[in-house]
Amino acid sequence: MSNAFIDQITHRRTIYALGDKVSHTPEQLTALIQEAVRQSPSAFNSQSSRVVILFGEHHHKLWDIVKAELKKLVPAEAYAQSENKVNGCFRAGFATVLFFEDQDVVKDLQAKFASYADNFPIWSEHSTGIAQFAVWTALAQEQLGASLQHYNPIIDEAVRQAWNLPESWRLRAQMPFGSIEQPAGEKPFMDDAARFRVFK
Numbered sequence: 001m002s003n004a005f006i007d008q009i010t011h012r013r014t015i016y017a018l019g020d021k022v023s024h025t026p027e028q029l030t031a032l033i034q035e036a037v038r039q040s041p042s043a044f045n046s047q048s049s050r051v052v053i054l055f056g057e058h059h060h061k062l063w064d065i066v067k068a069e070l071k072k073l074v075p076a077e078a079y080a081q082s083e084n085k086v087n088g089c090f091r092a093g094f095a096t097v098l099f100f101e102d103q104d105v106v107k108d109l110q111a112k113f114a115s116y117a118d119n120f121p122i123w124s125e126h127s128t129g130i131a132q133f134a135v136w137t138a139l140a141q142e143q144l145g146a147s148l149q150h151y152n153p154i155i156d157e158a159v160r161q162a163w164n165l166p167e168s169w170r171l172r173a174q175m176p177f178g179s180i181e182q183p184a185g186e187k188p189f190m191d192d193a194a195r196f197r198v199f200k
């Protein structure tokens with residue numbers, strides 16, 4: 001059975017060899033990313049996801065922040081390798097999407113629905129994952145490559161200050177994207193029999 005959605009999610013891969021040869025305008029990409037996030041479900045339709053899209057100098061600034069924070073933590077002899085990775089795989093791209101979850105939304109839900117209080121932080125994490133996947137897949141449909149990075153929490157404070165973001169926005173992931181300079185290799189899959197159980 002052919003299914004367009006399965007084709008689309010199969011097309012989404014982690015792309016590390018990114019370039020900035022992108023013909024879409026920032027406006028087109030912003031509309032695409034916004035719609036992917038808007039259409040992503042969230043617990044109680046709480047819409048806890050917050051997104052910052054960085055183009056041009058802002059995109060470069062993010063990855064310069066990452067390098068500056070890594071330099072404080074990574075042993076001097078290993079830093080060159082980290083720097084090359086950040087420059088070659090992420091900064092070389094066209095733009096970056098930052099995914100946050102608004103902790104004020106989570107706290108409000110916990111106060112309003114006390115019996116679910118323990119679940120709201122978990123569901124918030126689910127929600128950002130769903131939004132990330134939607135954006136990643138939408139970008140792939142536009143023949144754009146992306147990867148998913150987690151330099152949080154080491155960059156959180158610098159990011160908050162650089163773009164004057166609310167304290168309640170908790171950074172969950174960074175998604176650099178751009179032109180695909182080298183496609184992903186083949187992906188191994190575990191044995192379906194060990195993963196799925198079907199009763200009929």
Ligand SMILES: Cc1cc2nc3c(=O)[nH]c(=O)nc-3n(C[C@H](O)[C@H](O)[C@H](O)COP(=O)(O)O)c2cc1C
Pocket residue numbers: 012013014015147148149150184187
């Ligand atoms: C929740 C989650 C966290 C991930 N974190 C990272 C990460 O920090 N750095 C990275 O390079 N890739 C990260 N990835 C990408 C995975 O390594 C990648 O999706 C996986 O190997 C499958 O490859 P594919 O994306 O090409 O299908 C993450 C993926 C998921 C779903």
